[in-house]
Amino acid sequence: xxxxxxxxxxxxxxxxxxxxxxxxxxxxxxxxxxxxxxxxxxxxxxxxxxxxxxxxxxxxxxxxxxxxxxxxxxxxxxxxxxxxxxxxxxxxxxxxxxxxxxxxxxxxxxxxxxxxxxxxxxxxxxxxxxx
Numbered sequence: 001x002x003x004x005x006x007x008x009x010x011x012x013x014x015x016x017x018x019x020x021x022x023x024x025x026x027x028x029x030x031x032x033x034x035x036x037x038x039x040x041x042x043x044x045x046x047x048x049x050x051x052x053x054x055x056x057x058x059x060x061x062x063x064x065x066x067x068x069x070x071x072x073x074x075x076x077x078x079x080x081x082x083x084x085x086x087x088x089x090x091x092x093x094x095x096x097x098x099x100x101x102x103x104x105x106x107x108x109x110x111x112x113x114x115x116x117x118x119x120x121x122x123x124x125x126x127x128x129x130x131x
Contacts, residue, residue, distance in 0.1 A: 012124050013054060016040045017047040017062035017074055018090070027061070030113050031120065044069020051078055059123060060084045064091040075104070085128035088119060103129040 014036050018024035021042055028040040039054055041047035044066055051057060060078060062071030071089060078084040088105035105123050107116065123129070 011035065011037045012058040013037045013039070013056065014059045014061060014120070015047060015051055015054070015057045015078075015084075017042075017044070017060070017066065017071055019043060019063060019067040026113075027116065030116065034117060034120075036120075043067070044071070044074050047074045048077060051083060055083070057084045059086045059088060059120065061088045061090065061120070064089050086123050087129065088123060105129065 014031055016024060016027045016031070016038060018027060018040075019042050024040050024042050028038050031038045039050045039057075041050045045068065047062070047069075057078065060075055062074055064071045075084065075087045075089075079087070086105070088107060090107045090109055090111070092109040105119060107119050
């Protein structure tokens with residue numbers, strides 16, 4: 001297993017934003033069981049509130065289309081204040097159908113938990129993707 005250490009010897013912090021509560025809970029639990037420090041939100045507004053209390057976020061994992069808000073807007077706002085280093089978008093749409101920052105990761109729905117963990121581990125092992 002790859003090291004989970006982020007900069008300064010701390011565990012990576014992940015913010016999950018998914019408007020389906022059961023899916024959000026499953027993603028949160030899966031990532032926590034893998035050893036990550038995870039914060040979760042089910043709306044754009046809640047994500048911004050949660051982020052305000054967690055400092056630097058190593059990886060934002062967000063659905064693009066939220067019932068209340070947009071994952072892209074959450075990412076834009078958190079990048080603008082320098083709080084997010086990497087972004088992974090999830091969507092039932094194909095990447096070609098979306099207008100996304102080329103540096104962001106993308107995970108098409110549906111996906112397995114193994115696929116999620118592989119993408120998360122790869123993103124955290126690499127350099128930040130958000131300017």
